[in-house]
Amino acid sequence: MSASMESSMFTPHKYFLAHISLDCVVFGFHENQLKVLLAKLKGRDEWGLPGGFVGIQETAEYAASRVLKERTGLDQVFLQQFYVFSDPDRGEQLKEVESLKAISGSAIDIEWFKQRFISIGFYALVEFSQVEPTPDVISDACQWWDLAEVSKLMLDHNLILQKALETLRLQLNYQPIGYNLLPATFTMPELQRLYEAILGKQLDRRNFHRKITGYGILKKLNERRTGVAHKAPDLYSFDLDKYHQALKEGLQGGW
Amino acid sequence: MSASMESSMFTPHKYFLAHISLDCVVFGFHENQLKVLLAKLKGRDEWGLPGGFVGIQETAEYAASRVLKERTGLDQVFLQQFYVFSDPDRGEQLKEVESLKAISGSAIDIEWFKQRFISIGFYALVEFSQVEPTPDVISDACQWWDLAEVSKLMLDHNLILQKALETLRLQLNYQPIGYNLLPATFTMPELQRLYEAILGKQLDRRNFHRKITGYGILKKLNERRTGVAHKAPDLYSFDLDKYHQALKEGLQGGW
């Protein structure tokens, strides 16, 4: 829903494939917490995942990256589809006339939202500090939420979020998850907190250090993080070549 | 495409969601080889995956199980969606008028096949001996293929098959793959051949035995397989409770 489309009545059926939508679970990491980007639809109390539709000549992946560009300002976002949500009743709430009134002023074809949608779930990993959360024309808010503080979301979005998190855990040894969630340089404790947040359990500091350095995917920089309390920790960055090489076979061993 | 719909001109758009299709990669295991079920469309030389469309009140999963019931005769098939294929050009071949002529006699609305489809990929695990491969109204053959002997398939079906196989490998420790591909009772060498076929590499016989029994998911029966050459191997069956219990955490350790 780019700016050029807002000038006249917007007719989604001319631009998007019917029945197909996508929802993005955008993960960030900040202050040792996993965050997720949520938006609030106009006229509704519940929050929901940023979503959109697939253009008639787009791949689903391209559509998702387009949506994320609009919501985050980011261009090259790490994206993975993880599940298709196709319960025929998953859109019931949305069809209620009441809940659509608020967006009718947006010059959006309400009929479009009444059809049945099968939604492709994507998860995205972004560097928290690079994101500028931006609402779209049918939302009046868009912001980060602490994963632990997310309550009832619209439609089946809690389910989608849960499934995304499960996928993230399972793919931790197969996808460059650390690389995409952390800034270019980071400390060992920060990397460990990220792993702990994703896995939902504590890890032994010393064993974590040995194991992660054993993969040979990190470069230790000749720098420390100063200005922070206590002993200054070493700074690291990922060795991208070796990281991707190692991920092909999967990082060995469980957490 | 049940029998009742064949009596008059079949109008898919009244029964199925537009733009959405599904393709099933049906795996079987026979004579120590992984097999895949393929169908040949009328009037085309290439083979392809069994597929179908999603009814206007069906989940994608239900639609896939309906398709599989028709192709295999089986009712309760183990099914997992694994990827969505949404390249806007993935259906180009199919739109050629020539390739649609042959099925036009089937009283099927050719226009239906000219639209763009986003396809949901499912993989299915079935017990080879229980399957009765059955062509549908637009196919003139349906049969098992040895995985190694599959050549160029229609559309992007080679890609779908490859992605299914990758998924199968990654999920070997998280899904009841052995249980669904093997008959109720089996020998240790048979189970090992299955693992080897999926992983694409040889495993040490003795270490495999120790590891797989160590999970506690097998029940050793008081029976041996006789009539076959050489020493009679013990028969096993899965302990379903313990199998599912162990899969929740994932079978530990790599192959």
Next chain:
DNA sequence: CTACATTGCGTTACACTAACACAATGATAC
């Protein structure tokens, strides 16, 4: 009844994991 490929069980060296110890560091409090 002998040969032999295959099965079942065992052994050993090595790598990895879990659990814990200890000294070094650097901002903070006084």
Next chain:
DNA sequence: GTATCATTGTGTTAGTGTAACGCAATGTAG
């Protein structure tokens, strides 16, 4: 300036799991 103290970097050890191999038992084929 200096003592405090949470935190970091590195090390140790016992236990567990893995890889690579040995050997006797078995059941069909010849």
